[in-house]
Amino acid sequence: MSTLTETDCLLSKIDFEQTNSFSSFFLDYISGKESLQGFHNGLPTKENFKKQIEDRNFPQSHRDIVSEQLLEQYSKVDASQATLSNIELLKEGNTFTVTTGHQLNIFTGPLYFIYKIVTVVRACEELKHEYPEYNFVPVYWMASEDHDFQEISYFRLNGKKLVWETDQQGAVGRFNLKGIDKIFEQVIGMPEFFVEAYKKKNLASAVLSYVNALFGERGLVVIDADNAAMKELFKPVIQSDLFEHKPQELAQKTTDSLEQAGYSTQVFPREINFFYLKDDIRSRIVKTDSGFEVLETNLHFSEEELKEEIEKHPERFSPNVLLRPLYQEFLLPNLAYVGGPSELVYWLQLKGIFDHFGTTFPLLMPRNFAAVVDKNTLRKVEQIDLTWEDLFKEDHELVNEKVKEQTTFKLDLNVEKAKLEAIYQQALQQALDVDQTLERMVKGEHRKAEKTLEKIEQKILKAERKNQEILVNRIYAIKEALFPGGAPQERKDNFLNFYMTNPNFVEDCLNSLSPFDYRFHLLRTNE
Template sequence: MKIHCVELHQTGQFSRFFLDYLSEKKELRPFYTHSPKLESFKDVIEQKTFSHEKRKVLVEALNGQYANREVSHAVSANIESLASDRTFTVTTGHQLNLFTGPLYFIYKIVSTINLAKKLAETYPDYKFVPVYWMATEDHDFDEINYFKLDGKKYQWNSDQTGAVGNFELDKGFKEFLKTVSFAPEVFLEAYNSSMTLSEAVRKYVNSLFGEEGLVVVDGDDVALKREFTEVILSDLFEHKPFEKATEATGKLEELGYSSQIFPREINFFYLGKGIRERIEKMESGFGVVNTELRFTDEEISTLVEQHPERFSPNVVLRPLYQEVILPNLAYLGGPAEVVYWLQLKGVFDQYEVPFPMLLPRNFALLLSEKVQRKMKQLNWGVEDLFVDEEHWKKTFVKSEASMDIELTKQREIISTLFDMKGKEAGHLEKSLENAFQAGKVRSLKIIDQMARKLRKAEERRLHTQIARACCIQESVKPGGSPQERVVNMMQFYLSNPDLISELLDCFDPLDFRMMVLAHES
């Protein structure tokens, strides 16, 4: 692939908050610990403490999660290596989108794998394991039950409720699967051989990335949740996470940054079969919203001790949970993820858990041969791909027009004529000057109408070039959103089975630019 890099601020796709973090704006320094640089990892490693007992729990839990499944030697070796105090993880996470969902799911994982490789080269005395945190406890089914390919939406409808990882791949799913028979075997085999959505996602992620040693972690695990009981109890009874996150949120808002997440007094859901609902403090004890479940203080404390798996952290505490159970050095996420972590450093400090380095995943735009041909016909460079479509069209039509379509000189002549004659007429009668001004306004409106007609005529004459530009823009920003946030990987993977290996060759996890990747025929 040919690689062209564009600075993120030139793309118009990223918030000031995110860009200020990457540029290490001094006002944001109190909200994180380590600068997003390769040399910073020396300090991250030295500050990361993770006990032998926790490592033992983690390894046993992972072996349990991978039991009775085909596991590559690289994955097996990485899991066992986590027992050593010289092994660390670098992590990304995502929902269980059907068929991986948007392209950035793949970008996250490739970035994480490549970061582990780069760290291994830079710090050879340590081992680094790439981790995909599988968001099995998420309950926003409508966010994950579809994917888009060639402009068409493929959707699985189900009335199942609760954590999506436990959704059964039932008869309704099998019917849905018939509509995507074109999908690569890696997906069809995973879905057809699995009972639940989480099982299927683990299988296809392992098939796609297992040889790279990627370890899939499911936080919905009783042994791992037991490591988090102290925080669960603290959140339920003391509301410390709410206090610390709210404090940081207020300070960020004072600096002009918008909140990405909104902490609650209690930041846990109750998790059960078909249920993932918020826990709330009541006049007496606790309740689970939208259910009849009620607990006294003593009952809920006992439940935490005996069944920690029934407590599912929300977005405020999931990052902390991850860092409590993993010997993790860095989290790689999208722009919104990276900045919402900045609201949470105080929560980490409260529980004396080291705050990881925050890194953006790689950003990429894939160009098909068809798009490249159209770009060549228009003499477009990669920077032109990120120009606003309407702005480009106006500029292009004006530059290519056979005449002055804005009628600039004519406007000046008419305006000057009415002003001059209005002043002359004003000497005869004051009201006549106002009448001439009103006439000027009406005349300029007619000129504007004519200019619009001329523009439309020129657009019709240049329709071939404009159509090419629209085709390019629909590939770059389908429906107005960046390609990587909309298009499924199969858009490119079906015609190029080497897509993932090519991305592994191209991505540099510490190069914070947009990569425009042009496949060579």
């Protein structure tokens, strides 16, 4: 194991294939498999960004409107000069964005929320170095119109699940923050930026506030697209989807092609891919014999009434998972979208929609994947002399492997099994010489004897595991730290698990994670 300096947070990088954590669909994409090449615009290499820049035609009117609306959104927080400068730069024709998006998890939710934003920030910094004649703005797109509150209502701190209880309905970004103060009562030493954030008027404002506090100095721009002026730009797509159903047709064609190539898709294209969004309502719009209705409400529209509603109130039409990506690309001069493995493979269903609406399909860039190894865990890893690749093995397999390495006894019965094989082969031959029908009986008895030896072998190993209880407990403690409850740490633990003892945690991530190095990163903490 290599010696680390006090300031070095990076322990190792592991190839995706060795982590046993990713679907073959995602691995095929990022490895550039030929069968998927027609579904995207090329792999997210620095070299391919140049072609994206050359192909990305973006209307000046969209730049001006979005920049103006962003300045309005940021008027309610203490924005950094770097962020305000980037918002102004969005008006310039040589400025482009790299974007990630996520739900409005309370208190940031799981660790990978931080890794997503770190990736876009660092990618923009490296692209600026590579192409200094252009400007690159990192963007976090808030999923403020999402209505699945259960997914964002909690976070996990020090092994405890902290939940915000509320009965509000509709788009979560509009939720008032009543009741969230009860979480503060359960956390000693809550950072001040969270205290200030949750004094805002709604959840979207709170998320803008705390993300700005964490990343504003690096120029990150947070966008809330639940906005009338921004939706005005999207009216052509709203009308096409509601009345022509073109997105469904195009996405279904791509979906069929992917499935014929052997890939299981995630997104189901609907005839209508918009929700109706008003007050505490976010419900699907469906076509009926007499016009249109909003499910789970008493709202009905004729075709003419719905066209008028779009014209007067485009902000009341909220895209679903199929069209939200296109909405994003309508608003931002975007070059790449940064997401997790499930996100990126569903984007592969969408290229036909982008082509139809004359919008450049972004490069699909995996976010950084990482696990943080605290000092206690690192010490245990060194004591047992585990490799970093060992950490990704199945628990039981790893324990047995290390117990066998450390023992002074012979734990397997391979010699005995070989002897047994020879005895029964000889017995089988003798039996067959007398009566061919005895073959099944002899083989059955052979298998019973083998199972007996296997049972004895398991008992011996179990006994030795007990003898090596300290080793076994250390392995399980390491696995629980990095895979709490069997899930990857980044998908379960909140960043406060590390920030509370190391206020430089986010900065350490920014300095340690490599946005264009598509491997799993293992980091140490500077507690």
